[in-house]
Amino acid sequence: MTNSPDILSNTFPDTPQRRLLLDFVADEADALQRGEQGGFWPDNHHLISPLIGKAGKFLDEDEHVAFFHHLLRLDHCPPVKTEEDFALLLRAYDGLGDLMSRGYPVCSLPFHLAVFLFGGDALARLPAEPEPTLASFQSGVSFLRYARSFAHMPGIMSKRQKFIDLSADRALVARVRKTLLHGHQQLLDGLGRLWLWAFVFLVLQVEEEAQPVIRKIREDAAAAGDVKRVETLERFIAAAGLAR
Known part of the structure; x- marks a missing residue:
């Protein structure tokens, strides 16, 4: 190149x-x-x-x-x-x-955008994730476009029903969860981007998928002394109706 x-x-x-x-x-x-x-x-x-x-x-x-x-x-x-x-x-x-x-x-x-659309980075692929296809790429672009359409966090949380509807696509939810967990310490850094909180909110609609993400954010934030990220996470958990 x-x-x-x-x-x-x-x-x-x-x-x-x-x-x-x-x-x-x-x-x-x-x-x-x-x-x-x-x-x-x-x-x-x-x-x-x-x-x-x-x-x-x-x-x-x-x-x-x-x-x-x-x-x-x-x-x-x-x-x-x-x-x-x-x-x-x-x-x-x-x-x-x-x-x-x-x-x-x-x-x-952005790291997580690339991993989500293409199923991995230069070092590793998402675990048990099918090879990317044109259809999966276009589906990912569609969700990413929606995630990037928000101007503030309350806007994301106010659309819970839309995220519940989207969560019916469990392959999408699983890919989002694997994306959020991919990469050492990358998630905490990436959460400075509003659209990545839309990713988190989608995963929070499915409790079994949500728990590993919640745990990672809490653990990484605790290790970094990042109280703000934990407070934001708790707001999203409450908006999703999950037990804390």
Whole structure:
């Protein structure tokens, strides 16, 4: 992922769309070598975004993977719709390797978001989790979009019936629970993100799935002296109607 793609490739015509996408990839590849993020995306995202779902018309497979790789690195998960594009997205995610653990500015993709959508990180897969499919990825994106739609914690807790309805999908609940438990000390850090509390609230609707998550948050918060996280957890437990 460190070399800029060959813009003189004869595989595709040198159209403005192709050049735009390759300029983005080249800029990010160069920035990554410096441990940074590029400046091309902020100035051109409004032109690049409409082409994300059409990138296969302008890029060969390796270029397409590089394009997806840098989108993921910037925390933009491509809304893929075909098996072919999903296979390329998996290659792009695998190519992140340990970049995700280095955080911003090397990689802005949140740890738990990536683990949830792709079923694992560079070190390990979620236990007893099926290999990701296009259908499971799209289902995950749908729930993640809902989780990220909230502007504050009371908004999450006020939608208990919606979360009860969502919890009927026990495969989804299990994947969320495994995601929350994945990674040493990562959960406590990640709970600074509002959408991850929506993940917790979903798991709290199913008591047997909830208990390991409750225990981990309490134990990690106690070890870190993080009283605020415990207080927030207790609020969510009460909103879910669980015994403390």
